[in-house]
Amino acid sequence: MNRELYASLVFELSAPGRKGYFLPDSGIPADGALDGIPSGLLREKDPQLPECDELTVVRHYNNMSTNNFGVDTGFYPLGSCTMKYNPKINEEIASHPAFSGLHPYTPACASQGALEAYWHLQKALCEIGGMAEFTLNPFAGAHGELTGLMVIRRYHESRGDTGRRKVIVPDSAHGTNPASAAVAGLEIVEVKSRPDGTVDVDDLRPLLDESVAAVMMTNPNTLGIFEKNIPEIARLVHEAGALMYYDGANLNPMLGVARPGDMGFDVMHINLHKTFSTPHGGGGPGSGPVGVRKGLEQFLPSPRVVSRQVNRDDIPVGEHERYALEYGPESLGSVSATLGNFAVQLRALSYILTLGAEGLMEAGPLATLNANYVKEKLKADYLLPIEGVCKHEFVFDGLRDKSTGVTTLNVAKRLLDHGYHAPTIYFPLLFHESLMIEPTETESRETLDKFVEVMRSIAREARETPEVVINAPLNPPVTHPDDTEAALHPILTYDELLNGKV
Amino acid sequence: MVYYSKTHEYIRMENETEGFVGISAFAAKQLGNVVYVDLPEEGDEFSQAEDFGAIESVKAASDLYAPVDMEVTEVNEALADNPRLINDDPMANYLMKVTVTDSSQLEELMDEAAYADFCAASH
Numbered sequence: 001m002n003r004e005l006y007a008s009l010v011f012e013l014s015a016p017g018r019k020g021y022f023l024p025d026s027g028i029p030a031d032g033a034l035d036g037i038p039s040g041l042l043r044e045k046d047p048q049l050p051e052c053d054e055l056t057v058v059r060h061y062n063n064m065s066t067n068n069f070g071v072d073t074g075f076y077p078l079g080s081c082t083m084k085y086n087p088k089i090n091e092e093i094a095s096h097p098a099f100s101g102l103h104p105y106t107p108a109c110a111s112q113g114a115l116e117a118y119w120h121l122q123k124a125l126c127e128i129g130g131m132a133e134f135t136l137n138p139f140a141g142a143h144g145e146l147t148g149l150m151v152i153r154r155y156h157e158s159r160g161d162t163g164r165r166k167v168i169v170p171d172s173a174h175g176t177n178p179a180s181a182a183v184a185g186l187e188i189v190e191v192k193s194r195p196d197g198t199v200d201v202d203d204l205r206p207l208l209d210e211s212v213a214a215v216m217m218t219n220p221n222t223l224g225i226f227e228k229n230i231p232e233i234a235r236l237v238h239e240a241g242a243l244m245y246y247d248g249a250n251l252n253p254m255l256g257v258a259r260p261g262d263m264g265f266d267v268m269h270i271n272l273h274k275t276f277s278t279p280h281g282g283g284g285p286g287s288g289p290v291g292v293r294k295g296l297e298q299f300l301p302s303p304r305v306v307s308r309q310v311n312r313d314d315i316p317v318g319e320h321e322r323y324a325l326e327y328g329p330e331s332l333g334s335v336s337a338t339l340g341n342f343a344v345q346l347r348a349l350s351y352i353l354t355l356g357a358e359g360l361m362e363a364g365p366l367a368t369l370n371a372n373y374v375k376e377k378l379k380a381d382y383l384l385p386i387e388g389v390c391k392h393e394f395v396f397d398g399l400r401d402k403s404t405g406v407t408t409l410n411v412a413k414r415l416l417d418h419g420y421h422a423p424t425i426y427f428p429l430l431f432h433e434s435l436m437i438e439p440t441e442t443e444s445r446e447t448l449d450k451f452v453e454v455m456r457s458i459a460r461e462a463r464e465t466p467e468v469v470i471n472a473p474l475n476p477p478v479t480h481p482d483d484t485e486a487a488l489h490p491i492l493t494y495d496e497l498l499n500g501k502v
Numbered sequence: 503m504v505y506y507s508k509t510h511e512y513i514r515m516e517n518e519t520e521g522f523v524g525i526s527a528f529a530a531k532q533l534g535n536v537v538y539v540d541l542p543e544e545g546d547e548f549s550q551a552e553d554f555g556a557i558e559s560v561k562a563a564s565d566l567y568a569p570v571d572m573e574v575t576e577v578n579e580a581l582a583d584n585p586r587l588i589n590d591d592p593m594a595n596y597l598m599k600v601t602v603t604d605s606s607q608l609e610e611l612m613d614e615a616a617y618a619d620f621c622a623a624s625h
Contacts, residue, residue, distance in 0.1 A: 409561075
């Protein structure tokens, strides 16, 4: 591909009057079309749209797509994101015309198959999470967190317990936890981690009182460490009248091995786009189902998909009425138009049914084995702040040799030169040079060995020719974007590019 | 005299009661290029360890904590347009000017040498 020729914006390829289609005259006179619309709502100038022929557009987007990086192109060890391979059978199922051709507002009597698929996924997630009920409606992980916290608020309010405004999150938590709590109108209180990376129970205990609505935890946590004190934490939290929220971002190593419901969690979300192999990372959309233990299901968002043998009047229902939409009086209401990202749900169901219970139970141990394999192979060159067996991911605190001046950011950018996606960097905030690696269970030993070799070669370069690492990357289509300037003065439209930011 | 908190804010005292609050050079270096600072308004009061704002860099977002009980008398407006000034010189480019309401709390903070040891130990 000729990068210079194809690096243009589609706007730069535009020529006035050029088009890729020919439509007959609509026959509707344009005169008077704008009559009656208040002038304040009308554009002052025409929108700046590119005018191109079809071939130019096809080449433009095809060439751009070859600059993309995904799990289908290469190894993507992005910690905390579970970038596992998305089996192609998922796509086949989701794109089946019986599903893809279905209008979102098709009445229940004419969409029994789709509702059945939705219901089966709900049940499968209940079994996997140890929960009583699930809703699949939230569109993403953070949306699930918000929904879960709304369920928790509703639970406390239903008991007349209206003074609970605080949500406790560990200092290792995903940034979405405090963000979701803030959006839910709750206050955030941070609890510290101990040197071994787990939540400090002694730090947590004095924080628990009648003002606390919930404690949000991730297990294994963002350091890839299993929170061994979870039964005690759950007991303390429940004694204080608060609920336990499980952030499902790290559910992968637990699949079929341990269940949040059994650990004492009351509400949880699952990222289908992480654990259940649906597209992710710019390839979305995501899906963030929320599960609750018995006694909270009435607060879940509407509509809920229920399976029934009889209708409200106790009359047996026919085949076309087996699955129905339910709008409960205590429900927190709607969090999404329709039933969430249905095509994503189908991919997750396909994954679960393809692997079956036995297959799913192998995923976690394999993900754990792969993470520990890479960790042990690299810890001579990279600083491992917390020793011991990790779960599906682990965190280095940068290079072991700090004298070279090479930072985690440099290492991450150098990996791009070798055709790898960079790991998660500078998260969690517990260390200054965090480098978080999650290989997932879908990578072969050969892939991991090659990655280890490259990581070691970067550590060697850092010692011998640090400038090579510091000046990386050299190979990607875009090498050194000014991320500070981009954050300070983002140029978001072609107009801003031409005329400067207003 | 400059005092430092464990959460990496400094307070540089101009006289007995007035001082400038900012983030330490160590914190600025760890954060990397600062892209946004969320600061309080003139007249706002904070007690020690209370969060008074936030700072965001290309790497991370962090809360800012009051080193002592204080009242804000002036906010460094230049940072709104150019937060990177903090990376250039965090001591000169303070976040805000404050009146210290309990100067005995200054004794609980670290001096330059103690803070240098604290930073060395945290890495």
